[in-house]
Amino acid sequence: MAVELSQKTLTALQELGLTDYEVKAYVSLLKYGAQTAAEVSRQSTVPYSKVYDVLGRLEAKGWVESDLSRPSMYYPKPPNVALDALRLQRETSYENYEKLISEELLPIYEKRDIKERPEVWIVKGDVNIFGKLMETMDTCRQELMIALPGELRTFSSRSAAIIGSLLERGISVSVLLSDEETAREIRSSLPKAEIRVKDGMFGGGLICDAKQVVLLLGRSGEGTPQMAIWADHPGLAMFGKSYFESLWSTSKVLI
Numbered sequence: 001m002a003v004e005l006s007q008k009t010l011t012a013l014q015e016l017g018l019t020d021y022e023v024k025a026y027v028s029l030l031k032y033g034a035q036t037a038a039e040v041s042r043q044s045t046v047p048y049s050k051v052y053d054v055l056g057r058l059e060a061k062g063w064v065e066s067d068l069s070r071p072s073m074y075y076p077k078p079p080n081v082a083l084d085a086l087r088l089q090r091e092t093s094y095e096n097y098e099k100l101i102s103e104e105l106l107p108i109y110e111k112r113d114i115k116e117r118p119e120v121w122i123v124k125g126d127v128n129i130f131g132k133l134m135e136t137m138d139t140c141r142q143e144l145m146i147a148l149p150g151e152l153r154t155f156s157s158r159s160a161a162i163i164g165s166l167l168e169r170g171i172s173v174s175v176l177l178s179d180e181e182t183a184r185e186i187r188s189s190l191p192k193a194e195i196r197v198k199d200g201m202f203g204g205g206l207i208c209d210a211k212q213v214v215l216l217l218g219r220s221g222e223g224t225p226q227m228a229i230w231a232d233h234p235g236l237a238m239f240g241k242s243y244f245e246s247l248w249s250t251s252k253v254l255i
Contacts, residue, residue, distance in 0.1 A: 016086060017061065021046045021054045026063050029076035036071045062086060120231040129216070129228045136208050136230065137162050140171055145207040145244045147176040147198075148216075160189050167192045176201070176244065176251055183254060196251035205240060213240040 005013075005027065013023050021044075028044035029035060035043065041051040055074050058064045062085040066072045077085075123132050137144060144166060163173055173193040177183040178201040187195045205215040205228075213236050217227040231237065 016083075018063070019054075019057075021050060022058050022061075022063070025051065025054050026058055026076060029064060029074060030079075034073045034075045036073060038071070040074060062089070119233045120229060120236070123214075123228045123230055125225045129214075129226055132228065132230050133206065133214055134162060136206060136212050136214055137166065139212065140166055140208045142209050143172045143174075143207075144209075145174045145176075145241065145248075146204075147201060147206070147244055147247060148178070148204040160186060163190055163193060174244075174248065176247055180252075180254075187254060196248065196253055198247050198251040201247070207237060207240045207244055210241050211237050213237045215240065 005023070010023060014020075018026070024044040025040050025046050028040055032039075032043055037051045037055055038048065040046065040055065041048040044051075046054055055064060055066070059066060059074075061082075062077065063082045064074050064076055066074045121132075123129050144163070146163075163175070167173055167190065173190070175183075175186060175190075175193055175195045176198050177186070177195070178198060180197045183195050183197050187193070203216060203218070205213060207213050211234070212230070212232045215229045215231075217229065219226055
C-alpha cells in the first residue's frame with residue numbers, strides 16, 4: 001500500500017527536483033526496505049514500464065543506490081544523507097555558474113551608465129528585498145548602519161557572512177536590533193561589529209555610506225508581500241542616517 005505524504009512534504013520534494021513517480025518509488029523503499037524494480041513498481045504503483053527509468057534517476061540524484069545482483073536490489077539512502085548530497089551538488093553548481101556568469105556578464109553591466117536607473121525603487125517580496133539588501137551592503141566602502149526589528153531575525157542571521165566580509169575590509173558596521181537574543185547571537189559571530197538593542201522599533205532598514213538607504217516597510221495587509229524602498233537620493237539617505245543615530249543614542253549596550 002502506498003504511503004500518503006502531506007501536501008507540504010510532497011511539494012517540498014517536488015521543488016527539490018523529484019517527480020511524482022520518483023517520490024512514490026523513494027517513499028516505497030523507505031517503508032519496505034530494499035526491493036527489486038518489480039517490487040517497487042507493485043508497492044508504489046509506479047508503472048513497470050517506467051520504474052527502471054524512475055529508479056535510475058533517483059540513483060543519479062543521490063536518493064537511492066543499487067547492487068550488482070540479478071535482479072538488482074535498490075536501497076533508499078536516509079533522507080538527511082540524500083539532502084546533504086543534494087545541497088553539496090547545488091552549492092558546487094552554483095559556484096560554477098556564479099563564476100561563469102560574473103566573468104562574462106558583470107563587465108557588460110559595469111560598462112553601462114547605471115545612473116539611468118531611478119533614484120527610488122519600490123521592492124516587493126522577501127527574495128527581492130533580501131537580494132537588494134545584500135547588493136546594497138556589498139557596495140559599502142566606509143560605513144554601514146543596520147536597524148532590524150524582531151520579526152526580521154532571519155535576515156539578521158543570513159546577513160552575518162557579508163557583514164563579516166565588510167568588517168575584514170575595515171568598514172565600520174553598527175547593528176541595532178530589538179531582539180536581545182538575536183543581538184547576542186550576532187555579536188558572537190561578529191565580535192568586531194558594534195551591536196546594540198533598542199526596544200520598540202517598528203521599522204527597519206540600512207544606510208550605506210550615507211548614500212544609499214533601504215527602508216523595510218513590512219506588509220500592507222494580510223496576504224500581501226513584504227515591501228521596501230531603496231534609494232540613493234542624498235536627502236533620504238541623510239534622513240535615514242539621522243534617524244538611526246537618534247535610535248542609537250538611546251539604545252542599550254550589550255554587557
